[in-house]
Amino acid sequence: MPYFDAASSAPLHPVARQALRASLDEGWADPARLYREGRRAALLLDAAREAAAEAVGCRPDELVFTPSGTHAVHAGVTGVLSGRRRVGRHAAVSAVEHSSVLHAVAAGGDVTEVPVDRFGAVSPDSYGEVLRTDTALACLQSANHEVGTEQPVAAVAEVCRSRGVPLLVDAAQSLGWGPVEGGWSVLTASAHKWGGPAGVGLLAVRKGVRFAPQGPADERESGRAPGFQNIPAVVAAAASLRAVRAEAAAEGRRLRELVDVIRARVPELVPDVEVVGDPLRRLPHLVTFSCLYVDGEALLHALDLADFSVNSGSSCTSGTLTPSHVLRAMGVLSEGNVRVSLPSGTTAAEVERYLEVLPGAVAGVRDRLGAPAAPPAAGTPAASPAAVGTLVVDAIGRRCPIPVIELAKVIGDVPVGGTVTVLADDEAARLDIPAWCAMRGQEYVGERPADHGAAFVVRRVS
Amino acid sequence: MPYFDAASSAPLHPVARQALRASLDEGWADPARLYREGRRAALLLDAAREAAAEAVGCRPDELVFTPSGTHAVHAGVTGVLSGRRRVGRHAAVSAVEHSSVLHAVAAGGDVTEVPVDRFGAVSPDSYGEVLRTDTALACLQSANHEVGTEQPVAAVAEVCRSRGVPLLVDAAQSLGWGPVEGGWSVLTASAHKWGGPAGVGLLAVRKGVRFAPQGPADERESGRAPGFQNIPAVVAAAASLRAVRAEAAAEGRRLRELVDVIRARVPELVPDVEVVGDPLRRLPHLVTFSCLYVDGEALLHALDLADFSVNSGSSCTSGTLTPSHVLRAMGVLSEGNVRVSLPSGTTAAEVERYLEVLPGAVAGVRDRLGAPAAPPAAGTPAASPAAVGTLVVDAIGRRCPIPVIELAKVIGDVPVGGTVTVLADDEAARLDIPAWCAMRGQEYVGERPADHGAAFVVRRVS
Structure with missing residues (x-):
């Protein structure tokens, strides 16, 4: 275990x-x-x-x-x-x-x-x-x-x-x-x-x-x-x-290699993942990544069922409904966040099994949330600026990662140049909507106050 | 041990x-x-x-x-x-x-x-x-x-x-x-x-x-x-x-009896001892007494050499050179103070051996300090009030129990009605000189400021 x-x-x-x-x-x-x-x-x-x-x-x-x-x-x-x-x-x-x-x-x-x-x-x-x-x-x-x-x-x-x-x-x-x-x-x-x-x-x-x-x-x-x-x-x-300390040099080298394996393979095995933190100037045993369209608590639960105990900086697992202040300060995606920190003696086989289990666990959570499977096909620009409208998604009262999922679902419905406005009162949206834009190559226009929350505006550019 | x-x-x-x-x-x-x-x-x-x-x-x-x-x-x-x-x-x-x-x-x-x-x-x-x-x-x-x-x-x-x-x-x-x-x-x-x-x-x-x-x-x-x-x-x-808690009633009864033995026998075995604290409304396992003309740290050391570990509220063992605030608030003797608190499982034989060891340990410390062996013989009143002088003992810079020992040594040198003034700067003197008077049936007149300390005045009345 x-x-x-x-x-x-x-x-x-x-x-x-x-x-x-x-x-x-x-x-x-x-x-x-x-x-x-x-x-x-x-x-x-x-x-x-x-x-x-x-x-x-x-x-x-x-x-x-x-x-x-x-x-x-x-x-x-x-x-x-x-x-x-x-x-x-x-x-x-x-x-x-x-x-x-x-x-x-x-x-x-x-x-x-x-x-x-x-x-x-x-x-x-x-x-x-x-x-x-x-x-x-x-x-x-x-x-x-x-x-x-x-x-x-x-x-x-x-x-x-x-x-x-x-x-x-x-x-x-x-x-x-x-x-x-x-x-x-x-x-x-x-x-x-x-x-x-x-x-x-x-x-x-x-x-x-x-x-x-x-x-x-x-x-x-x-x-x-x-x-x-x-x-x-x-x-x-x-x-x-x-x-x-007597074991630190050798054990540090060994765990560093295992973490390098996780850092390299997770983005290959799981779509839409952002591995965060410095790849080189780092603790030997620790790696963190965030998964788009994933509820961190649900993912932790799925991994726990598969016998893996990890932690998350996602808002839904913190009890306070705010995402980790660390991820926020770094400006990186906070949803579906997983921190893996290997204790001394962790084996390569355990890491391999983790890498076997993780993709199915993430896919299962995404399925249950109805996450979009792929980015929209490249769009064509609107015929004229006047034809560009804005689409409003109301995610007030919905928790991370739903606001981002709702955004992803409709971005293909507006022409290139058009905007989607997401109404949300979940703290994580402020971090995760700009992070989604960076990952998807869309433009984050900004945020303005709205009734019961904020309005986050995204322009489709591809 | x-x-x-x-x-x-x-x-x-x-x-x-x-x-x-x-x-x-x-x-x-x-x-x-x-x-x-x-x-x-x-x-x-x-x-x-x-x-x-x-x-x-x-x-x-x-x-x-x-x-x-x-x-x-x-x-x-x-x-x-x-x-x-x-x-x-x-x-x-x-x-x-x-x-x-x-x-x-x-x-x-x-x-x-x-x-x-x-x-x-x-x-x-x-x-x-x-x-x-x-x-x-x-x-x-x-x-x-x-x-x-x-x-x-x-x-x-x-x-x-x-x-x-x-x-x-x-x-x-x-x-x-x-x-x-x-x-x-x-x-x-x-x-x-x-x-x-x-x-x-x-x-x-x-x-x-x-x-x-x-x-x-x-x-x-x-x-x-x-x-x-x-x-x-x-x-x-x-x-x-x-x-x-499951053992408390039985073990409490047993230790209470052992403490009663100590409370009764210590004053019989050791001269000039004051057993302090309530004899009935008390913890089952704890008893404290103070020994006149005894240095608490020296007594603890002597008991430790005899394999008994006890504590003391005497000033010389506290590191701060002030006697226990508890003994002070009670107005009881603080010198040569010993607290015995029996852990569960203490045997009657251990208590007996303690009672065998204690009198010799106290006597040894008193010998080394040159403590007076007995109260002075009953004195005769001075022939006239005019003949009553005062004797001054300078114990400035001397630590507990020396000021009290010096007082005891000279009290027989003044006639009944005469006074001894002890100059002292040891905190314990303020507590122990009145306590000595109570134990010896002499009159504690009071305290006044003096150079580098205080002057404690005692009148010989017997």
């Missing part, structure tokens, strides 16, 4: 399981106590901190353990924003950060989102453009969690350093593959992403960074992470980080 | 270990995902929530899992204070709450500490006296973590209910022994206190309590506890809570 959603949570690494079991007997006491059970727990905690700090590339006294990656991000962001309150309240973050980063900076102050290119990457120059004299903090992920694109962290860190702004790097998706290069100031990570147990995040704060922990005072973890430490989990996290 | 500090952290219960190991294979995936690994994780999480809610005595949708008891307290306190901001910023808490509660209310607003009696208990009337029209929150522990005294939670809850103020009950020390009675509004607890794993706290918020979670937004756990859930630990916490 292949599980292809390692980017959400990786199965527990055997070393993590072993370390967790072994330390349950030694690590349950309070490491702040002076008696032998406490001293034993403290020794385990110290050793785990040394091992994790070495993997991060920082000093042990710069690293604290938090109860999750989310806690590490919240504590890191709020700690720097408060520590540098005299500088200002402005934060610069990429538009494709994890929601924990976006929520943390939103709670703190004035935020500028740095745009990304179509691959999902920022440019160091664009950070240079948004940093201000009142910028307290910049944030950039090491690699994107939805599309796998690696960010130019070292170059952005250099820009930030030259402007005196600390850079927080969310390394949740990449830390298992290697240390984050460059002069970052704060780094966060999450153990269950690399095969460690749940319940452990890492927060590294370089010496010299002004940092004021928020929330009620607590003496644990240098005052930066309140609450009784979960030492067996921390030991398992550190041991498994060391273990996955 | 008897471990007698269950109130800090209990050894992992066998049921917790078993549940943790069993759920590592099923509980690592994201419970928010729709594929089978996610559904399995969600089922485990739901079942754990139902079991824990039943033990707490609330609805499953009123209960969330936090990463620790400290997180539960912080989230509970800040959530109610923010949710009731329109009412005011005032909080009423007992003076003997756990530091996590005191720090959380201190971060929030205007705090009134409700005093306790010499046993460490509040009276419901005193809550009634401090509640105001702008009181947003009242807090009361179910039982004290340092001296074991049970609080009149149900009666205080009734007072709070009649005044429209929600009561948060910190049940960290008692939840394994039974549910908290009465109409509490918010309840917090910590799994590693009952033999569950580290990394799990409980936060129950009754329907109808105005509650506004603080910190960056996060969709997990009803928005009340951010971060990826630690499902194996949550499953182990719920399973072990059920297990300890």
